[in-house]
Amino acid sequence: MPRRSLSHEKRREFLPILAKAFAELSYRRTTTAELARRCDVRENILYRLWPDKKAMFIAAIDYVFDLSAKTWGAILAECKTPAEGASRLLEYEARHHGEFGHHRIVFAGLSETDDPEIRAALRRMFGRFQRFLANQIETSRGRKSSKSAAEPAMIAWAMLGLGTAANISRELDLLTGAQRRRLIGQMGELLLSHSAA
Amino acid sequence: MPRRSLSHEKRREFLPILAKAFAELSYRRTTTAELARRCDVRENILYRLWPDKKAMFIAAIDYVFDLSAKTWGAILAECKTPAEGASRLLEYEARHHGEFGHHRIVFAGLSETDDPEIRAALRRMFGRFQRFLANQIETSRGRKSSKSAAEPAMIAWAMLGLGTAANISRELDLLTGAQRRRLIGQMGELLLSHSAA
DNA sequence: CCGATGTGTAACTGTTCACTTACATTATGA
DNA sequence: TCATAATGTAAGTGAACAGTTACACATCGG
Numbered sequence: 227m228p229r230r231s232l233s234h235e236k237r238r239e240f241l242p243i244l245a246k247a248f249a250e251l252s253y254r255r256t257t258t259a260e261l262a263r264r265c266d267v268r269e270n271i272l273y274r275l276w277p278d279k280k281a282m283f284i285a286a287i288d289y290v291f292d293l294s295a296k297t298w299g300a301i302l303a304e305c306k307t308p309a310e311g312a313s314r315l316l317e318y319e320a321r322h323h324g325e326f327g328h329h330r331i332v333f334a335g336l337s338e339t340d341d342p343e344i345r346a347a348l349r350r351m352f353g354r355f356q357r358f359l360a361n362q363i364e365t366s367r368g369r370k371s372s373k374s375a376a377e378p379a380m381i382a383w384a385m386l387g388l389g390t391a392a393n394i395s396r397e398l399d400l401l402t403g404a405q406r407r408r409l410i411g412q413m414g415e416l417l418l419s420h421s422a423a
Numbered sequence: 424m425p426r427r428s429l430s431h432e433k434r435r436e437f438l439p440i441l442a443k444a445f446a447e448l449s450y451r452r453t454t455t456a457e458l459a460r461r462c463d464v465r466e467n468i469l470y471r472l473w474p475d476k477k478a479m480f481i482a483a484i485d486y487v488f489d490l491s492a493k494t495w496g497a498i499l500a501e502c503k504t505p506a507e508g509a510s511r512l513l514e515y516e517a518r519h520h521g522e523f524g525h526h527r528i529v530f531a532g533l534s535e536t537d538d539p540e541i542r543a544a545l546r547r548m549f550g551r552f553q554r555f556l557a558n559q560i561e562t563s564r565g566r567k568s569s570k571s572a573a574e575p576a577m578i579a580w581a582m583l584g585l586g587t588a589a590n591i592s593r594e595l596d597l598l599t600g601a602q603r604r605r606l607i608g609q610m611g612e613l614l615l616s617h618s619a620a
Numbered sequence: 621c622c623g624a625t626g627t628g629t630a631a632c633t634g635t636t637c638a639c640t641t642a643c644a645t646t647a648t649g650a
Numbered sequence: 651t652c653a654t655a656a657t658g659t660a661a662g663t664g665a666a667c668a669g670t671t672a673c674a675c676a677t678c679g680g
Binding site: 621622623624625626627628629630631632633634635636637638639640641642643644645646647648649650 | 651652653654655656657658659660661662663664665666667668669670671672673674675676677678679680
């Protein structure tokens with residue numbers, strides 16, 4: 227058995243490049259030729275690492291989630307109370323949301339939901355994000371959560387909507403950076419405050 | 424000068440069909456052949472009514488906005504006070520949001536924002552929706568708006584985000600119909616109540 | 621009834637693109 | 651050192667698709 231495979235390493239090496247390409251060009255306009263060019267290899271080499279273009283796209287979706295989850299986890303690790311974590315997270319998002327253009331991968335995916343595998347990948351991603359947020363909200367509200375407090379799940383969805391609105395407004399140049407920060411900061415605060423009401 | 428043109432009528436006749444096709448298939452996967460098939464004509468006939476496929480898509484975007492604006496206007500016309508209008512609107516959206524699948528046209532457009540014309544069409548659409556909502560919020564809060572009240576523009580964006588989150592959760596089957604109604608209803612109420620705080 | 625123009629049919633074209641095949645080269649374990 | 655499998659190069663294939671062209675027919679004003 228000669229020459230052990232470097233496939234795993236190569237996959238990891240190429241993943242950020244794929245993600246960037248899909249973010250910049252969306253799914254359909256990203257040609258496999260372009261992907262190969264950016265990775266500085268031939269097309270068939272990519273086809274040895276992934277079965278087809280769709281698999282490359284799904285790998286990019288998962289990569290984006292993993293990256294976000296890692297960042298969020300790091301922020302939370304630095305915080306003492308869950309409540310502090312929630313507002314630190316919000317502040318971070320208000321400042322950096324959409325910075326890497328990764329939300330464009332989500333937009334691209336959302337127009338390919340007819341494909342069951344892409345759909346499943348997005349489901350996984352949104353589901354995880356939503357659960358992550360809901361958990362954070364749940365644990366950050368003290369024991370004193372009254373009956374009037376809204377469900378964490380709903381608040382989590384509203385927060386996801388807030389982030390998406392921020393991304394759309396950025397994508398279409400409808401809000402300035404400062405306005406987007408106010409949007410996420412103020413509205414997020416509003417939602418959070420009511421989660422503990 | 425024989426035989427006056429029926430182009431205008433034809434365009435209006437085909438528009439809902441185009442919109443439906445783009446909503447179901449997204450932009451790239453909607454072929455001009457498929458559009459022609461659904462309209463029960465040949466391709467070149469569509470090309471006499473619109474210069475190219477992109478123009479057909481943009482026409483569909485505008486059509487979707489016009490349709491929504493008309494519905495919203497009708498609801499508002501039935502209401503006495505702006506405040507009643509706001510909550511009726513919310514209730515209506517909670518119940519019917521995304522019903523026609525038109526949000527999928529927006530998703531499709533959001534992955535084609537590299538094209539300046541498509542981008543402009545989306546900008547127009549989101550801008551109008553946001554202004555519509557902001558206006559409604561502005562006029563619905565009484566004279567008694569305190570300093571602590573959030574900016575209508577931000578609340579309007581948050582509402583758009585809420586609608587988008589609802590659409591995503593519907594698209595990916597992550598929330599049931601009842602849950603989506605609660606999401607828009609409760610969270611929308613929350614945002615609105617603070618607009619008048 | 622004639623000629624101009626609108627409407628319809630049918631076939632075609634040139635390109636783009638996902639994916640493949642054939643073959644050369646290189647590194648490794650036995 | 652040699653068989654073996656990984657890695658790389660280059661060219662190609664077949665299908666899909668946006669947009670076009672050529673031509674037949676219908677309808678109307680003059």
